Amino acid sequence: MESFGARLHRAVRERGPLCVGIDPHPALLARWGLADDVDGLRRFAATVVDALGDRVAVVKPQSAFFERFGSHGVAVLESTIRQLRERGALVLLDVKRGDIGSTVQAYASAYLDPSSPMHVDAITASPFLGVGSLAPMFELAAEHGGGVFVLALTSNPEGASVQRATTADGRTVAQTVIDEISQLNAGAEPLGSIGAVVGATVGETGCDLSAMNGPLLAPGLGAQGATAADLRVVFGSSLPAVLPSYSREVLGAGPDPEALRAAADRTVADCRAALKLS
Numbered sequence: 001m002e003s004f005g006a007r008l009h010r011a012v013r014e015r016g017p018l019c020v021g022i023d024p025h026p027a028l029l030a031r032w033g034l035a036d037d038v039d040g041l042r043r044f045a046a047t048v049v050d051a052l053g054d055r056v057a058v059v060k061p062q063s064a065f066f067e068r069f070g071s072h073g074v075a076v077l078e079s080t081i082r083q084l085r086e087r088g089a090l091v092l093l094d095v096k097r098g099d100i101g102s103t104v105q106a107y108a109s110a111y112l113d114p115s116s117p118m119h120v121d122a123i124t125a126s127p128f129l130g131v132g133s134l135a136p137m138f139e140l141a142a143e144h145g146g147g148v149f150v151l152a153l154t155s156n157p158e159g160a161s162v163q164r165a166t167t168a169d170g171r172t173v174a175q176t177v178i179d180e181i182s183q184l185n186a187g188a189e190p191l192g193s194i195g196a197v198v199g200a201t202v203g204e205t206g207c208d209l210s211a212m213n214g215p216l217l218a219p220g221l222g223a224q225g226a227t228a229a230d231l232r233v234v235f236g237s238s239l240p241a242v243l244p245s246y247s248r249e250v251l252g253a254g255p256d257p258e259a260l261r262a263a264a265d266r267t268v269a270d271c272r273a274a275l276k277l278s
């Protein structure tokens with residue numbers, strides 16, 4: 001079975017280095033002329049699926065915007081995930097889960113077990129109960145070709161006070177997360193399946209990313225103020241592993257599918273140039 005790292009590597013080569021988020025904010029629903037209800041949510045997600053599902057390497061639904069509508073919203077999320085995968089996009093569910101290991105096992109089953117209705121290619125996870133507590137996710141991901149993106153240096157300004165704090169051995173919290181991921185990815189080719197989330201807004205990371213051997217998801221581009229040009233400052237020699245992630249910046253071009261496609265194409269071109277990919 002092909003690993004998530006290998007599938008991601010291929011998807012980026014074929015479709016370009018871009019992850020587009022599905023974040024149906026109330027303001028975006030209004031801008032698209034949709035009601036702030038389950039029907040509006042369904043139409044919004046369907047438009048993104050039809051416009052970008054066969055074009056973009058990775059699509060990242062933000063679970064919160066679906067959960068907002070309870071079980072009906074979750075049903076829309078399930079069908080959105082299914083449709084995106086049918087169109088060949090890798091689905092990264094942004095759900096930022098984390099808990100004690102025995103509960104993480106249940107989250108892992110929910111998202112990374114192929115028999116689950118919510119099965120996706122990868123999820124985001126929070127390491128603040130210890131990276132080791134996420135082991136059930138790492139294990140199920142390895143078993144079924146899935147991936148996990150662990151928060152390391154998040155794009156929001158509040159994250160630094162925790163993530164840049166120094167631990168007893170002198171490393172920052174973010175560096176300890178990176179180091180534990182690096183161990184999990186050691187020896188994987190062409191790329192490990194455990195990624196880190198490092199915001200494009202964070203400036204110099206102060207972290208050594210050189211041993212990561214896994215994907216670096218970079219949110220914070222566009223609406224949060226970072227530009228593709230900032231990626232060089234943040235990631236330096238690790239640029240080839242970066243997966244730039246945009247939500248509102250691309251979604252703002254909708255609801256016209258052609259305009260959404262054009263926005264995604266422009267963004268891929270910017271990212272290719274910034275990452276120096278041909």
Ligand SMILES: O=c1ccn([C@@H]2O[C@H](COP(=O)(O)O)[C@@H](O)[C@H]2O)c(=O)[nH]1
Binds near residue numbers: 062219
């Ligand atoms: O550090 C992080 C981790 C996750 N996110 C998520 O990405 C999108 C960003 O949306 P934009 O519209 O491009 O700002 C959103 O779903 C966040 O929850 C992040 O921003 N930063």
